[in-house]
Amino acid sequence: MDVRALAGAPVLVAGAGISGLAAASALVELGARVTVTDAVPARLADLPDGARPGSESDPLPPGTALVVTGPGRRPDNALVTAAAAAGVPVVGEPELAWWMGSARPEPPQWLAVTGTNGKTTATGMLAAILRAAGRDAVACGNIGYPVVDAVRAGHRVLAVELSSFQLHWSPSVRPAAGCVLNVAEDHLDWHGSMGAYAAAKARALLGPVAVAGVDDPIAASLLAACPAPRRVGVTLGEPTADQLGVVDGVLVDRAFDGGALIEAAAVAPPGPPGVTDALAAAALARAVGVGPDAVRSGLVDFRPGPHRAATVATVDAVRYVDDSKATNPHAAAASLAAALSGAPAGARIVWVVGGLLKGASVDALVAAHAHRLRAAVVIGTDRVEIVAALARHAPDLPVTEVVAGDDGPMSGVMDRAVRSARTLARPGDVVLLAPAAASMDQFADYAERGSAFAGAVRALDGAAAGGGAL
Numbered sequence: 001m002d003v004r005a006l007a008g009a010p011v012l013v014a015g016a017g018i019s020g021l022a023a024a025s026a027l028v029e030l031g032a033r034v035t036v037t038d039a040v041p042a043r044l045a046d047l048p049d050g051a052r053p054g055s056e057s058d059p060l061p062p063g064t065a066l067v068v069t070g071p072g073r074r075p076d077n078a079l080v081t082a083a084a085a086a087g088v089p090v091v092g093e094p095e096l097a098w099w100m101g102s103a104r105p106e107p108p109q110w111l112a113v114t115g116t117n118g119k120t121t122a123t124g125m126l127a128a129i130l131r132a133a134g135r136d137a138v139a140c141g142n143i144g145y146p147v148v149d150a151v152r153a154g155h156r157v158l159a160v161e162l163s164s165f166q167l168h169w170s171p172s173v174r175p176a177a178g179c180v181l182n183v184a185e186d187h188l189d190w191h192g193s194m195g196a197y198a199a200a201k202a203r204a205l206l207g208p209v210a211v212a213g214v215d216d217p218i219a220a221s222l223l224a225a226c227p228a229p230r231r232v233g234v235t236l237g238e239p240t241a242d243q244l245g246v247v248d249g250v251l252v253d254r255a256f257d258g259g260a261l262i263e264a265a266a267v268a269p270p271g272p273p274g275v276t277d278a279l280a281a282a283a284l285a286r287a288v289g290v291g292p293d294a295v296r297s298g299l300v301d302f303r304p305g306p307h308r309a310a311t312v313a314t315v316d317a318v319r320y321v322d323d324s325k326a327t328n329p330h331a332a333a334a335s336l337a338a339a340l341s342g343a344p345a346g347a348r349i350v351w352v353v354g355g356l357l358k359g360a361s362v363d364a365l366v367a368a369h370a371h372r373l374r375a376a377v378v379i380g381t382d383r384v385e386i387v388a389a390l391a392r393h394a395p396d397l398p399v400t401e402v403v404a405g406d407d408g409p410m411s412g413v414m415d416r417a418v419r420s421a422r423t424l425a426r427p428g429d430v431v432l433l434a435p436a437a438a439s440m441d442q443f444a445d446y447a448e449r450g451s452a453f454a455g456a457v458r459a460l461d462g463a464a465a466g467g468g469a470l
Contacts, residue, residue: 007031015070016043022146071165092169097147115181125281129298177287178204179211183218184330234279307450317427324450332436354380355437370394375424418456
């Protein structure tokens with residue numbers, strides 16, 4: 001859509017979250033007549049100047065020319081259905097950003113990252129590499145900074161993290177280079193099937209250069225089927241032509257003639273997922289002409305965000321690790337596989353797990369990693385499914401369920417979970433928060449959940465240091 005056509009047009013922004021408010025501000029600047037709705041009326045108290053509050057009870061105000069929806073709104077939602085019946089387009093905030101950028105004399109360059117896991121880390125790595133190369137670049141999208149704000153700020157290169165929801169609502173986006181890191185069971189309650197979920201992810205591969213993690217079978221198949229003129233794989237093995245990979249512990253570029261890039265041991269976060277993310281970020285940057293020296297410098301400078309396999313403390317010779325960002329079984333599998341690195345022989349994991357599974361199964365996860373476990377502490381709404389999987393695949397494993405009490409979910413549940421884990425762990429073990437599930441049943445988000453875990457661990461550490469009872 002030509003955004004100039006929005007001047008004077010009535011536009012509905014459905015959702016007053018971060019991206020919705022950013023979209024509303026941009027639309028007001030474009031001259032649209034903006035109405036904002038939200039299921040929580042209190043969120044409409046501080047709208048951008050020029051936008052007015054609307055009611056969720058009126059799904060589609062008469063005359064609406066466009067709906068900009070929050071990413072989490074499902075295709076079968078009443079508003080979406082009403083808009084489709086009326087012939088009104090429904091798009092997401094990144095799609096609006098694409099229209100805005102396309103209307104500029106020099107549109108910004110989009111480098112898109114998606115995947116079930118690792119996309120926030122890969123996007124941050126990519127932004128660090130681009131800045132090391134002297135590019136006017138910013139990380140935006142699902143990472144927390146709306147794409148419309150990045151476009152309005154005039155940044156020349158956008159490292160855009162896109163979720164499957166955002167990709168579904170962004171049909172026109174064609175990044176200069178896009179990457180699918182991996183695809184595993186997640187958000188099936190929203191998409192309805194793995195096929196629909198994978199198809200949404202595949203939209204990142206519609207531009208001139210497509211990148212994918214070819215060690216992942218589904219991502220590799222999406223790369224093979226995509227229409228991009230240039231297809232680049234990233235692998236933890238030795239790369240062939242048109243791939244980046246690892247040779248003798250060194251990240252190597254054989255797709256863009258970049259040669260050796262950086263030692264794998266220098267990549268943070270450490271381990272296979274971090275190395276895959278670094279290879280993907282390097283491939284996207286190399287696709288737009290960034291040199292290997294900048295790739296190396298950017299990766300050296302990059303620091304991963306919190307709640308990603310972060311060691312909180314070691315208490316009584318037990319290491320406590322916060323990987324609250326492991327919000328689905330695929331991410332938890334990587335976390336469990338890496339948790340005992342450097343631990344003494346015979347060490348095991350006390351696994352703090354649970355939350356909202358979003359339609360995903362944990363059977364394969366438990367079956368694959370039961371041999372690493374000392375015990376499990378299960379929290380969250382979908383405890384029954386997790387406890388049943390543990391009973392099927394690890395019948396002799398000690399399992400403790402922790403239920404929310406009157407003292408509140410954040411302080412109460414996590415404090416009791418950490419204390420339970422401590423009684424189950426032995427010296428040398430790792431207590432690992434890798435929930436394999438979303439957090440919104442008991443916490444505002446994964447960050448609050450991780451902070452609650454870290455706070456409970458530090459309370460243990462303080463009690464141990466002070467000689468108090470634990």
